[in-house]
Amino acid sequence: MKPAPFEYVVVRSINEAIEALGRNGADSRIIAGGQSLMPSMNMRQTRPAYLVDINGITDLDYIHEISSGIAIGALTRHRAVERSEVIRSVCxxxxxxxxxxxxxxxxxxxxxxxxxxxNAPGAEYGVIARLLEAEMVISSPDGKRVVPADQFFVGHFKVDLKNNEILTEIRFPSLPQGAGYSFLEVTRRHGHIPIISTAAMITLDGKDQIAEIRVILGNVSEHGVPYRVKAVDRLVGQKFNVDTIEGLAKEISDEVNPNEDADTEAAFVKQFSGMTGRRVSELASAEYRKEVAGTLSTRALKIAFKRTKGGII
Ligand SMILES: Cc1cc2nc3c(=O)[nH]c(=O)nc-3n(C[C@H](O)[C@H](O)[C@H](O)COP(=O)(O)OP(=O)(O)OC[C@H]3O[C@@H](n4cnc5c(N)ncnc54)[C@H](O)[C@@H]3O)c2cc1C
Incomplete structure (x- = not known):
């Protein structure tokens, strides 16, 4: 299929983009890589009347090391992140x-x-942004504002961005010294949006006790946001113990409250206004997601621990 008719403008600066978005109100939409927007327009799930192409804002394509970690311009391609030497060493x-x-x-x-x-369910960047407590830099007609990741994601396909605002930079803190980390996901086949994704991070204190422990899960929250697992919090101050970690699987499964796919799909249709019937995430029942959430989290924690300074199971 082809998209519904739309007007198209190429902008070369953030100010031009904000002005173009403001001129056309709710009918306008930014296009960046087009890898999600174009398929949904071609299928007529999304019908913006006005597309603002930000690919000409070359100033938004960068990866910089900063004192707290790494700053990435919003227009940076996934491939550049994947290949960056700076990111390899810092994050x-x-x-x-x-x-x-x-x-x-x-x-x-x-x-x-x-x-x-x-903010597609389970999307990898969202999970890492919450794990590391990244900050989103947003440009609006009133200037810049910075939103922490735990406030940026607000619902299924919904983030804290108004129609005339642009996400311009993402700041990821570097991993704490000696931290162990792990990212795992379950998909039907490589390259599909995950059924569940998970990221874990552990830091130990001088006595090899857990100083900090975090697990974030993607695609398990009824609210459609990357979810921070609470069950692991009480391990702070304890030594890492495989039996304790494995014992947590059931607790984590009980803690999460995933949607059935039909609910996620309904949220997509509501947000993007259009036809029904598209699968926006891989098929899986809520029951299956609960089960996998526990198993995947404990697996990620064991890998993360092995990667801490001196962490040997
Ligand atoms: C076959 C296939 C498999 C995929 N698998 C995965 C996967 O496994 N994991 C995953 O995470 N993604 C997956 N994707 C999606 C892909 O990663 C997209 O690149 C990404 O979701 C959107 O980035 P984009 O630059 O292409 O944005 P676009 O498609 O151009 O835009 C997406 C949305 O973001 C808005 N937007 C874009 N840039 C900005 C900005 N700077 N400020 C404010 N709003 C903005 C647009 O208005 C639009 O609403 C897949 C896509 C396809 C086609």
């Missing part, structure tokens, strides 16, 4: 996650800003 978990995104042709075009702004 390797990001690379571990990004290589799971789609196929290389899609990673060549898709952008980090597009993926985070879309």
């Amino acid at each position: 390797p978990i990001l690379q571990e996650a990004v290589k799971h995104i789609a196929h290389f042709q899609i990673r060549n075009r898709g952008t980090i800003g597009g993926s985070l702004s879309l």
Whole structure:
């Protein structure tokens, strides 16, 4: 199919983009890599009247090391993140996650800003953004604002962005010294959007006790946001113990509250206004997602622990 008719403008600066978006209100939409927007327009699930192409804003394509970690311009392609030497040394978990995104042709075009702004269920960047407590820099007609990841994702395919705002930069803190980390996901086949994704991070104190432990799960929350697991919090101050971790699987399964696919799909249709009937995430029952959430989290924690300084199971 072909998209419904639309007007198209190429902008060369953030200000031009904000102005173009403001001129056309709710009918306008940014296009970045087009890897999610174009298929949905071609299938007439999305029918923006006005497309603002930000690919000409070359200033938004960068990866910089900063004092707190790494700053990535919103127009940076997945492939650039995957190959960056700086990211490999400062934030390797990001690379571990990004290589799971789609196929290389899609990673060549898709952008980090597009993926985070879309907030598809289970999307890899969202899970890492919550794990590391990344910050989103947003440009609006009133200037810049910075939103932490735990506030940026607000629902299925919904983020804290108004129609005349652009996500311009994402700041990921570097992994703490000696931290162990892991990213795992379950898909039907490589390159598909995950049924469930998970990221774990553990840091130990001088006595090899857990100083910090985090697990984030994608595609298990009824609210459509990357979910931070609570069951692991009480392990702080304890030594890592495989039996304790394995014992947590059931608790994590009980803690999460995934949607059935039909609900996720309904949210997509509501957000993008259009026809029904498209699968937006891989098929899986809520029951299956609960089960996998526990297993995958404990598996990720064991890998993360092995990677801590001196972590040997
Ligand atoms: C076959 C296939 C498999 C895929 N598999 C995966 C996968 O496994 N994991 C995954 O995460 N993704 C997957 N994707 C999606 C892919 O990663 C997209 O690149 C990404 O979701 C969107 O990025 P984009 O730059 O292409 O954005 P676009 O498609 O151009 O835009 C997506 C949305 O974000 C908005 N937007 C874009 N940039 C900005 C910005 N800077 N500020 C504000 N709003 C903005 C647009 O208006 C639009 O609503 C897959 C896509 C395909 C076609």
